[in-house]
Amino acid sequence: MRRFALLLGGPLLVTKALRERLRDLRLLAADSGGRHALALGLPLELWLGDFDSSPPWLQQILPAPKEVLPRDKDRTDGEALVRKALELGAEEVLLLGGIGGRLDHTLAHLELAFLLAEKGIRVELTDGLTRAFPLPVGFHVFPLEKGSSFSLLPFPEATLAVEGARWNLPSTPLKATTLTLENQALGPIRVRVERGRAVLYLF
Structure with missing residues (x-):
């Protein structure tokens, strides 16, 4: 094991x-x-x-x-x-x-x-x-329940996109921002990290 x-x-x-x-x-x-x-x-x-x-x-x-x-x-x-x-x-x-x-x-x-x-x-x-997941470059899927709260944090910077959330995000370069804090899942969410690193925080 x-x-x-x-x-x-x-x-x-x-x-x-x-x-x-x-x-x-x-x-x-x-x-x-x-x-x-x-x-x-x-x-x-x-x-x-x-x-x-x-x-x-x-x-x-x-x-x-x-x-x-x-x-x-x-x-x-x-x-x-x-x-x-x-x-x-x-x-x-x-x-x-x-x-x-x-x-x-x-x-x-x-x-x-x-x-x-x-x-x-x-x-x-x-x-x-609470829970946190490191997100390196790539496509990440999380089977969250509808209404689940989450934040995405560039760590320290990232270009990323989010789908399946109350506030979806097209591919966007992020650094030192609160733009991606306190979102809500509509069901499973899909996060694409195109550059850099990000952290998914569930609370």
């Missing part, structure tokens, strides 16, 4: 639907992301990090194989975990706790998501309530 949920350090709303979704995924955690495994009540295949943000009590009560990283390193524990998933042959990755909380970490996680997407890996970020 090459479908992974990577537990990162950002906020996560644990719901029954999320627990159900994770049953078919392999769970790995980065440092403080281990606390989400405890909240989910699901076993970890691997707990990786330098453990500078995981309190001793959590390390004592959470049973999981550990891979300890040095504190002086040139990448975050989250990036190390993403690269571990790649080594394990990931074909689909759900980044739990990947958005929300610290802005610097959210932006870094989005960059990591593009690293995966550009390798052909299906990837999604979530805080348990």
Whole structure:
């Protein structure tokens, strides 16, 4: 099975639907992301990090194989975990706790998501309530329900088009804009990214 949920350090709303979704995924955690495994009540295949943000009590009560990283390193524990998933042959990755909380970490996680997407890996970020999808160049279809709210963000710039929404968009170059915020799906939406990168945000 090459479908992974990577537990990162950002906020996560644990719901029954999320627990159900994770049953078919392999769970790995980065440092403080281990606390989400405890909240989910699901076993970890691997707990990786330098453990500078995981309190001793959590390390004592959470049973999981550990891979300890040095504190002086040139990448975050989250990036190390993403690269571990790649080594394990990931074909689909759900980044739990990947958005929300610290802005610097959210932006870094989005960059990591593009690293995966550009390798052909299906990837999604979530805080348990909202969801984000990296959109590299190409045609993307999302089977949204009518009335679903979404925003499209150039990251940092993109030429893109949107169909199937309350406010469709012809092919348009975008940069630092609010034009594509707070749209509504009429059903499945189709996004074409002709140049650059964009992020689909569902809320």
